[in-house]
Amino acid sequence: MRHTSHRLILATLLVSLTSQPGKAADRGALQRACFPATSLAALGSEVKPVKGAIGSAIAPPLTVALAPAVPLPAHLRGAIRRVELPKGQKLIALTLDLCEQPGEVAGYDGPIIDYLRTSGTRATLFTGGKWLMTHAERAQQLIADPLFEIGGHGWAHRNMRLLSGQALTDEIVNPERAYRRQRDALAARTCAASHSAALASIPPRMGLHRFPFGSCNKAALDAAADNGLLSIQWDLSTGDPAPSQSARAIADAMIRNAKPGSIIIAHANGRGHHTAEALPLAIPKLKELGYQFVTVGELLAAGRPVIAETCYDSRPGDTDKYDFLFSKRPISPGAQSNGWRPGTTAPVSR
Numbered sequence: 001m002r003h004t005s006h007r008l009i010l011a012t013l014l015v016s017l018t019s020q021p022g023k024a025a026d027r028g029a030l031q032r033a034c035f036p037a038t039s040l041a042a043l044g045s046e047v048k049p050v051k052g053a054i055g056s057a058i059a060p061p062l063t064v065a066l067a068p069a070v071p072l073p074a075h076l077r078g079a080i081r082r083v084e085l086p087k088g089q090k091l092i093a094l095t096l097d098l099c100e101q102p103g104e105v106a107g108y109d110g111p112i113i114d115y116l117r118t119s120g121t122r123a124t125l126f127t128g129g130k131w132l133m134t135h136a137e138r139a140q141q142l143i144a145d146p147l148f149e150i151g152g153h154g155w156a157h158r159n160m161r162l163l164s165g166q167a168l169t170d171e172i173v174n175p176e177r178a179y180r181r182q183r184d185a186l187a188a189r190t191c192a193a194s195h196s197a198a199l200a201s202i203p204p205r206m207g208l209h210r211f212p213f214g215s216c217n218k219a220a221l222d223a224a225a226d227n228g229l230l231s232i233q234w235d236l237s238t239g240d241p242a243p244s245q246s247a248r249a250i251a252d253a254m255i256r257n258a259k260p261g262s263i264i265i266a267h268a269n270g271r272g273h274h275t276a277e278a279l280p281l282a283i284p285k286l287k288e289l290g291y292q293f294v295t296v297g298e299l300l301a302a303g304r305p306v307i308a309e310t311c312y313d314s315r316p317g318d319t320d321k322y323d324f325l326f327s328k329r330p331i332s333p334g335a336q337s338n339g340w341r342p343g344t345t346a347p348v349s350r
């Protein structure tokens with residue numbers, strides 16, 4: 001019974017979030033009308049983050065009005081790590097984070113997106129709010145693409161364990177405003193004028209988000225849930241923010257650790273150091289093994305989410321180390337209990 005109620009509530013939530021299969025053709029036509037293949041193609045100059053530049057001067061588009069959010073029910077207010085699927089289903093969700101921190105314009109790893117398009121691989125992209133504003137054209141291309149689902153990743157990649165009150169709410173909600181701004185800009189293009197069905201199929205809000213650094217606490221989880229956002233983590237880390245992680249190691253991690261219902265984390269902001277070379281190694285192999293790549297929304301709709309009370313990478317407490325990036329004093333006993341000390345390991349930006 002509980003299983004059934006989970007499914008019903010999730011199904012209701014997800015209907016408004018996910019692209020309906022029947023609309024994919026419409027979305028494809030919209031994308032072709034607005035973005036010729038040459039404009040979609042990767043540019044080498046976009047891949048790497050640029051420090052300084054205009055990255056600090058971008059303000060959230062506060063004038064964008066959002067439709068009222070529907071707070072999540074109690075049983076969906078944790079960190080979703082994976083999805084339990086009916087026996088025999090081999091669905092898997094690849095997620096790519098597009099993190100952008102203060103004082104930079106992050107990258108757009110076009111070769112990754114190009115590969116997903118040519119191989120027809122569905123994925124969920126967790127976009128920073130500021131990233132959406134500094135990459136308006138790329139953002140609109142991704143929003144128009146029926147292959148992808150768009151989620152939020154904080155306004156400027158702040159550690160939400162260290163925020164509270166309005167600052168916490170702003171960090172979570174302002175990406176929704178940025179998404180809405182780009183969705184509206186896409187809709188206002190002349191090329192979109194005759195594609196009203198496709199535009200209507202694009203979710204008005206993102207509905208999913210991922211905590212920067214994979215770090216949260218109860219207040220942050222509640223703030224997301226109060227604003228109607230499912231907090232999506234992962235059970236399979238590629239380790240791709242580490243420059244030393246080779247393409248082969250990333251691919252092996254994906255192939256070795258994948259199981260039905262897995263959510264994989266990688267990066268497409270120029271800090272997934274060998275991800276573009278790794279995906280063509282891993283994805284065909286996983287498909288050969290019978291896995292079907294779906295979006296997180298589709299994965300959730302197919303089964304029952306496995307929800308943790310807090311956020312972590314591979315074990316509880318292991319993302320608390322990121323507190324030291326912003327504060328000299330750890331705010332959680334877990335930050336010390338996992339053995340990490342400032343300076344002993346180079347923290348990576350998730």
Ligand SMILES: [Zn+2]
Binds near residue numbers: 212
């Ligand atoms: Zn991130």
